[in-house]
Amino acid sequence: MSGEIEFDSVTKHYPVPRRARRQGADASAGPAVNAFSATIAQGTTTVLLGSSGSGKTTLMRMVNRMVEPTSGRVLIDGEDVAGRDPVVLRRSIGYVMQNGGLLPHRRVIDNITLVPRLNGTSRADAAHRARELMGILGLDLALAERYPHELSGGQAQRVGVARALAADPAILLMDEPFGAVDPLVRRELQAETARLQRELGKTILFVTHDVDEALALGDEIIVLREGGRIAQRGTGPQILHHPADAFVERFLGLDDHIRASRLRETVIRDSGAGSPSSPAPAPEAAEVARP
Numbered sequence: 001m002s003g004e005i006e007f008d009s010v011t012k013h014y015p016v017p018r019r020a021r022r023q024g025a026d027a028s029a030g031p032a033v034n035a036f037s038a039t040i041a042q043g044t045t046t047v048l049l050g051s052s053g054s055g056k057t058t059l060m061r062m063v064n065r066m067v068e069p070t071s072g073r074v075l076i077d078g079e080d081v082a083g084r085d086p087v088v089l090r091r092s093i094g095y096v097m098q099n100g101g102l103l104p105h106r107r108v109i110d111n112i113t114l115v116p117r118l119n120g121t122s123r124a125d126a127a128h129r130a131r132e133l134m135g136i137l138g139l140d141l142a143l144a145e146r147y148p149h150e151l152s153g154g155q156a157q158r159v160g161v162a163r164a165l166a167a168d169p170a171i172l173l174m175d176e177p178f179g180a181v182d183p184l185v186r187r188e189l190q191a192e193t194a195r196l197q198r199e200l201g202k203t204i205l206f207v208t209h210d211v212d213e214a215l216a217l218g219d220e221i222i223v224l225r226e227g228g229r230i231a232q233r234g235t236g237p238q239i240l241h242h243p244a245d246a247f248v249e250r251f252l253g254l255d256d257h258i259r260a261s262r263l264r265e266t267v268i269r270d271s272g273a274g275s276p277s278s279p280a281p282a283p284e285a286a287e288v289a290r291p
């Protein structure tokens with residue numbers, strides 16, 4: 001698997017439970033995602049940026065078949081995921097959740113080695129790789145024997161990332177992975193994610209509603225409106241300098257002129273772009289826009 005993801009006009013209607021309908025819910029309410037199409041290039045970080053309920057998680061979970069589209073297709077390297085065994089597919093794709101998603105009754109080392117072991121990797125090889133990943137993610141090896149509740153929020157998120165990387169997937173799905181940690185640790189984790197991506201060249205699909213995080217990480221950003229409709233797609237500098245409309249401008253906070261010039265100056269300075277119309281920056285240039 002090399003890791004290109006293609007969303008081909010995917011739509012998702014969640015069923016409205018009968019009880020909710022009886023209580024007045026609108027059964028004809030719009031879909032969670034409506035005819036979304038986008039190709040996510042292999043080896044890049046693409047951020048789905050949108051407010052709560054815009055369909056980000058729904059889109060992400062279509063990639064590993066945790067959500068099935070009502071219509072449309074998701075293809076990985078040209079192959080429709082609908083034809084793949086969901087369990088095998090999920091084990092081949094890294095997935096990092098907001099709370100780390102660690103198994104509470106398993107030690108850190110067992111959490112990280114879980115998927116490689118299920119895939120048939122020997123205990124010794126899996127443990128060796130797990131320790132390597134802990135090192136890469138700046139986790140003290142002594143933590144390997146601890147249980148998740150004995151970790152700080154930042155450590156648990158790092159373990160979550162290590163676990164997602166353990167089976168060496170080409171694709172990493174990251175769903176608001178740093179939402180629950182404090183701003184300082186969050187920025188450290190963002191910088192580490194950017195570094196990892198440069199070193200390992202994974203295709204990362206990253207969900208957030210945090211504009212600064214999107215600018216810090218995304219080679220490309222897809223700004224979503226309600227119903228998973230694309231408001232704008234582009235690099236951070238492109239979106240900052242040429243917001244498509246008033247919705248994008250407001251969502252990014254560009255109607256606040258002080259914030260707008262801070263964001264633009266930081267992105268230009270750190271990308272070395274020099275002018276608003278300069279071409280897209282190198283991926284590392286996006287590591288910059290800090291609050």
Ligand SMILES: Nc1ncnc2c1ncn2[C@@H]1O[C@H](COP(=O)(O)OP(=O)(O)OP(=O)(O)O)[C@@H](O)[C@H]1O
Binds near residue numbers: 053
């Ligand atoms: N299992 C479900 N059953 C019914 N409706 C759902 C389900 N999951 C999501 N939805 C609805 O679909 C819409 C999109 O939800 P989704 O979780 O994809 O949005 P999101 O952008 O990830 O939001 P958040 O940032 O709050 O996580 C919302 O209106 C939500 O209520």
